[in-house]
Amino acid sequence: MANLQIPDALLVKNYVEGNESALSTLIKRHESKIYGFIYSKIADKDISNDIFQDTFIKVIKTLKSNSYNEEGKFLPWVMRISHNLIVDHYRKTKKMPMYRETEEFSIFSIMSDDTLTIENKMIVDQVEVDLKKLIEELPNDQKEVLVMRMYQDMSFKEISEVTGVSINTALGRMRYALMNIRKIIEKHQIILTN
Numbered sequence: 001m002a003n004l005q006i007p008d009a010l011l012v013k014n015y016v017e018g019n020e021s022a023l024s025t026l027i028k029r030h031e032s033k034i035y036g037f038i039y040s041k042i043a044d045k046d047i048s049n050d051i052f053q054d055t056f057i058k059v060i061k062t063l064k065s066n067s068y069n070e071e072g073k074f075l076p077w078v079m080r081i082s083h084n085l086i087v088d089h090y091r092k093t094k095k096m097p098m099y100r101e102t103e104e105f106s107i108f109s110i111m112s113d114d115t116l117t118i119e120n121k122m123i124v125d126q127v128e129v130d131l132k133k134l135i136e137e138l139p140n141d142q143k144e145v146l147v148m149r150m151y152q153d154m155s156f157k158e159i160s161e162v163t164g165v166s167i168n169t170a171l172g173r174m175r176y177a178l179m180n181i182r183k184i185i186e187k188h189q190i191i192l193t194n
Helices: 010-018 022-044 046-064 075-092 118-136 142-149 156-163 167-188
Strands: none
Touching: 010 022, 010 046, 010 075, 022 046, 022 075, 046 075, 118 142, 118 167, 142 156, 142 167, 156 167
């Protein structure tokens, strides 16, 4: 039970210094959240298990090579690794189902090209630039919570731990950040869609 009180950063340090059980503690502490995240995206138990294992293989390799930059963000870092492995999985397995053309069915009725045209790519890039400018106009406390939530994929519990405020305060800051962005969009009549 005492292991639950040891911060992630100290467990990482202990593991890097040779304490193998520290990694076991980290895995047990976060496995349900990480596995749940993976399973929510994959919805296949075996593939989810494989990605979970691959995630921790990458974690171990990074920690053993001393290339992990400890900033007190172990869980978001591991979640980012698992997210990247999920994306890799979908890239590798992207297959088009087999269809045969008949008189009643034309292959062209289901074909589509999801790749962005140059024009759409420019629009997406501009929307991202505009959104970052809007975020910069927010008060620092709201901006901090919004960036952690939307760009670093942190839970409100994690945000409250990092910022030192209650979960309700973090939720409130996020709510006000979104309300303020909406006000700025309406005031300047900004269109953020293609």
